[in-house]
Amino acid sequence: MTTIDRAQHDKLANAIRGLAMDGVEKAKSGHPGLPMGAADVATVLFTRVMKYDAADPRWPDRDRFVLSAGHGSMLLYALLYLTGTPGMELADLEKFRQLGSRTPGHPENFETAGVETTTGPLGQGLATAVGMAMAERMLAAEFGKKVVDHHTYVLASDGDLMEGISQEAIALAGHQKLNKLIVFWDDNGISIDGPLTITDNVDQVARFKACGWRSERVDGHDPDAIEAAIRRAQKSNKPTMIACKTVIGFGAPKKAGTSKAHGEPLGAEELAAAKKALGITGGAFEVPADVLKTWRAAGKAGANAHASWRSRFGLLSERKRGEFERRLAHIVPAKLDKAILAHKKALIAAPQAVATRKASELALEAIIPVMPELVMGSADLTPSNNTRTKAAEDFTPKTPKGRYVRYGIREHGMAAAMNGITLHGGFRTAGGTFLVFADYARPSMRLAALMGVPVIYVMTHDSIGLGEDGPTHQPVEQIASLRAMPNMRVFRPADTIETAEAWQIALERTDGPTVLALTRQNLPQLRTDASAKNRSAAGAYELLAAEGGKAQVSLFASGSEVELAVAARKLLAEKGVRARVVSVPSLELLLAQDEATQAAIIGSAPIKIAVEAGVRFGWDAVIGHDGGFVGMHSFGASGPYKDVYKHFGITAEAVADAAMKKHNA
Ligand SMILES: Cc1ncc(C[n+]2csc(CCOP(=O)(O)OP(=O)(O)O)c2C)c(N)n1
Numbered sequence: 001m002t003t004i005d006r007a008q009h010d011k012l013a014n015a016i017r018g019l020a021m022d023g024v025e026k027a028k029s030g031h032p033g034l035p036m037g038a039a040d041v042a043t044v045l046f047t048r049v050m051k052y053d054a055a056d057p058r059w060p061d062r063d064r065f066v067l068s069a070g071h072g073s074m075l076l077y078a079l080l081y082l083t084g085t086p087g088m089e090l091a092d093l094e095k096f097r098q099l100g101s102r103t104p105g106h107p108e109n110f111e112t113a114g115v116e117t118t119t120g121p122l123g124q125g126l127a128t129a130v131g132m133a134m135a136e137r138m139l140a141a142e143f144g145k146k147v148v149d150h151h152t153y154v155l156a157s158d159g160d161l162m163e164g165i166s167q168e169a170i171a172l173a174g175h176q177k178l179n180k181l182i183v184f185w186d187d188n189g190i191s192i193d194g195p196l197t198i199t200d201n202v203d204q205v206a207r208f209k210a211c212g213w214r215s216e217r218v219d220g221h222d223p224d225a226i227e228a229a230i231r232r233a234q235k236s237n238k239p240t241m242i243a244c245k246t247v248i249g250f251g252a253p254k255k256a257g258t259s260k261a262h263g264e265p266l267g268a269e270e271l272a273a274a275k276k277a278l279g280i281t282g283g284a285f286e287v288p289a290d291v292l293k294t295w296r297a298a299g300k301a302g303a304n305a306h307a308s309w310r311s312r313f314g315l316l317s318e319r320k321r322g323e324f325e326r327r328l329a330h331i332v333p334a335k336l337d338k339a340i341l342a343h344k345k346a347l348i349a350a351p352q353a354v355a356t357r358k359a360s361e362l363a364l365e366a367i368i369p370v371m372p373e374l375v376m377g378s379a380d381l382t383p384s385n386n387t388r389t390k391a392a393e394d395f396t397p398k399t400p401k402g403r404y405v406r407y408g409i410r411e412h413g414m415a416a417a418m419n420g421i422t423l424h425g426g427f428r429t430a431g432g433t434f435l436v437f438a439d440y441a442r443p444s445m446r447l448a449a450l451m452g453v454p455v456i457y458v459m460t461h462d463s464i465g466l467g468e469d470g471p472t473h474q475p476v477e478q479i480a481s482l483r484a485m486p487n488m489r490v491f492r493p494a495d496t497i498e499t500a501e502a503w504q505i506a507l508e509r510t511d512g513p514t515v516l517a518l519t520r521q522n523l524p525q526l527r528t529d530a531s532a533k534n535r536s537a538a539g540a541y542e543l544l545a546a547e548g549g550k551a552q553v554s555l556f557a558s559g560s561e562v563e564l565a566v567a568a569r570k571l572l573a574e575k576g577v578r579a580r581v582v583s584v585p586s587l588e589l590l591l592a593q594d595e596a597t598q599a600a601i602i603g604s605a606p607i608k609i610a611v612e613a614g615v616r617f618g619w620d621a622v623i624g625h626d627g628g629f630v631g632m633h634s635f636g637a638s639g640p641y642k643d644v645y646k647h648f649g650i651t652a653e654a655v656a657d658a659a660m661k662k663h664n665a
Contacts, residue, residue: 004047004294009223011291012047012298013039014278015082017251020074021274022284023096023103025265030097030105033248033261034072036274037220038155038186041244044226045153045184046079047298053306054083054299057114060328060425061309062302063150064116064132068125069157069186070106071263076115077103082292083299085114090285109423110451117423118451121443123163126183127413128444129154130173131420133181133239134395134405138375139426141400143324146312151234154183158191161204165443167211168413173239174212175408177397181239182230187220188248194259208241220244251278327373328425330454330510335370340504341532342366347496351525356518356559357460359499361386367503368392368403371428374507375421377405378432378458379414384520385432385460411437415444418455422448428507430456434466435475435517438482448513449487455513456506462492462517463613463636464648465560470638479517480617483588487512491586492612493536494543494562497527498585501536505589519560521641526562526583539589540601544569546578551605553579553659556622558587561611561630567652568611568659575656577663580605584622591621607662611655613645628658 004012020035035042045065046052052062067076074096080088087102095101102112106120116132119125133152140148160166173181185204189196208215214236218225226244233240249261252274266274275281282288287295313321326333343366352362368374368389375395378387388404395402407414414431421429438445438459448455464474482490491502491514499518506514526543527535535541544566546552553572557565562583569579582601584590590601602608602622609628610619616629623629630650637644645651 006223008294009043011288012294013043014280015287015291015295016042016075016078017278018275018280019078019081019093019285019287021266021271023074023077023093025268025271026094026284027097028265030074030265031071031263032074032266033190033263034069034157034186035075035078036250036252036261037188037246037248038072038075039250040221040223041155041184041186041226041246042075042079044223044230046083048227049230050153051150051302051305053302054085055303056306057085059306059309061148061150064129064152064424066116066119066125066129066132066152066154067107068119068129068154068160069122070119070125072157073103073105073107076107080112080114082287082295084296085299087113094285117419118447121447122157122159123165123169124416124444124447126154126156126160127165127169127416128420128423129181130169130178130413131417132424133173133178134176134417135421135424135427136180137178137400138395138403143320147309147316147324151180151182154181155186156183157186158188158196158200161185162200165412165416168410169416170208170211170213172407172410172413172417177212177237178239179237182233183239183241185241185243186246187243188246190248190257190259190262192259192262204241205243212238213241214238215241215243217243217245220246221250253277327427330428332507333370336367336504336507339366339370340500343500344497347500347525348528352496353522353524354496355520355522356493356495356499357384357386357520359493359496360458360503360516360518361389362496363500363503364389366500367507371507373427375403375405375427375429376431377407377414377429379407379411379437380409381433384434385458387430387432387458405431407431411440412444415441415448415457419444419448419451419453422453422455428454430458432458432460434461434473435459435478436461436473438478438515445488445513446485449485452487452511453513454510457513457515458518459515460518461520463519463560464632464644465613465641466520467641467644468638471635474636475614476632476635477615477617479612479614482515483618488515489513489586489588490515490517491536492517492559493585494559494583495523495525495527497525498536498583501534502585504534505537517559521560523560524563526566536585538593538597538601539586539591540582540584542580542601543583544581546580547573549578551578551580551603552663553577553607553609554582554603554605555579555655555659556582556584556608556610558584558612561613561650564650564652564655565611568655571652571656572659575660577659579659587618587622607659609655609658611650613650628662630655630658
């Protein structure tokens with residue numbers, strides 16, 4: 001137990017409170033209430049419990065801290081400053097919420113060293129932390145507890161626990177018995193609209209228990225009680241939720257305990273009164289030297305643990321160390337390129353007319369043996385998503401070396417956990433669901449794109465081509481909407497070869513996520529070349545040139561519709577019209593190429609037609625507003641897929657007709 005007495009603790013916690021009040025006041029915007037209320041919990045965690053070395057916020061075996069309630073960002077920034085994390089100075093706190101600062105409105109892990117994940121959309125941090133705790137267990141199982149043995153701590157607010165994603169996350173964590181995950185609930189009974197009682201009466205302690213957690217209540221302003229609860233949690237074989245009863249805006253005489261303390265500056269008068277009540281002296285952003293000294297000592301306390309970790313790490317074999325470092329750096333194995341090429345060659349030798357979801361499984365059979373860090377999974381659609389290879393083992397509490405995660409019917413929780421697995425380090429990950437349910441995962445996908453986290457989504461049943469399940473399951477606008485997301489990359493491969501190429505590009509990408517949109521229905525293998533070159537790398541390429549002269553028509557298609565474009569080219573040839581086919585596995589990757597490359601691929605044929613079993617949105621960048629488009633203009637319909645394609649007029653004949661109409665115009 002601690003050597004810090006209550007008076008000392010209060011000074012440490014009040015340093016957080018003072019900085020939070022001052023930061024928000026100076027910015028004229030922000031949320032002082034949470035940092036003031038949760039300062040005691042955070043102080044106990046960072047001065048008595050957590051294993052970290054502020055000098056190296058990237059130390060792989062550090063305990064993770066996730067501020068799920070990202071609006072309380074001043075809490076985290078104050079902690080980083082007080083503990084002496086490089087790159088966080090008083091000047092940074094003074095620039096809170098200003099353009100270009102390291103102290104943005106909500107914590108952004110790509111802006112600020114020491115921020116483990118970007119938070120702000122409530123619930124995301126908690127669900128991401130579940131993935132971090134999973135990755136810790138997986139990595140420990142592989143490399144040993146001597147080098148991987150840390151906790152994941154989360155500070156969650158009422159809002160975090162009210163969001164639906166929290167249910168997926170806590171159920172998954174409870175099921176997986178992630179006992180090194182410890183969540184503090186800032187139980188202050190206040191949200192923006194007022195007291196929580198106007199919207200919520202859930203018994204959170206009972207709720208967590210029902211989900212397989214240990215949970216208990218403590219006084220969130222009693223440091224010894226908080227510490228004791230954490231020590232109990234550390235001994236549990238279940239994840240723990242500690243409900244910390246706190247007062248929002250603790251110390252502010254008029255606003256404490258009210259929603260007035262949540263999201264606006266206290267105002268000069270209330271701020272001064274709060275400081276007086278708390279016994280904070282000195283000017284704005286001033287931390288007494290002795291208090292700062294104690295905080296800095298806490299920030300350095302883990303240096304010894306860090307050093308002994310380094311020496312234990314040094315005892316690993318050179319091969320193991322190299323592998324650990326490669327994995328943490330997200331560098332793909334040297335053998336990946338060869339494995340994909342061999343796989344493509346085998347497909348050329350023995351072509352396969354299979355659904356691209358099956359093609360993805362075939363690619364995975366080639367990839368996984370050379371890529372042990374690839375964690376696969378599915379939101380209860382394993383046999384449909386084809387995400388599980390034959391030799392795969394499930395990740396369970398008893399089999400932590402398993403690399404296949406059964407996420408259950410929890411798309412949102414899965415996508416957030418995937419962010420956490422990747423952010424933790426040591427793993428790459430891909431998870432499956434139906435493409436239409438990307439909408440159920442989207443907020444976490446958006447954070448992956450924002451953070452530049454290279455997760456991969458295996459999204460099958462990618463169009464009306466799924467047939468009988470009908471319009472509820474048939475994506476129409478999802479592809480366009482995912483393409484619209486900055487830094488998200490969508491691939492819709494046309495055959496086995498393009499699917500392998502898309503996997504390679506997705507795995508080699510380290511700066512953002514990738515969606516693989518895959519079919520349920522079988523497709524012919526259109527590619528017959530197995531050059532070492534990844535032809536999908538520019539997003540599009542000429543699959544078939546025009547025959548007998550310059551192309552009069554360019555046909556652009558993705559995925560299952562490339563086959564239709566190929567057939568339409570033949571129909572046009574019979575009518576004496578020369579057409580070329582451009583396969584576009586990734587429209588946005590094509591549009592990211594330089595002008596000359598784009599121009600060469602798009603070509604100069606006067607007639608441009610695109611065909612995709614989705615909405616037109618986005619295609620005008622290739623075909624122009626006067627180009628022809630064969631695709632969807634409404635939701636789909638239930639029926640055998642060939643009938644559905646005919647019903648919506650997405651056929652080779654329709655593509656040829658669209659071209660002929662323009663040709664004859
Ligand atoms: C998904 C999502 N919805 C809405 C918001 C806007 N928002 C920010 S904080 C908050 C609720 C505040 O209540 P609580 O979580 O209890 O935080 P506290 O008042 O204790 O600071 C809301 C609705 C958000 N950040 N994320």
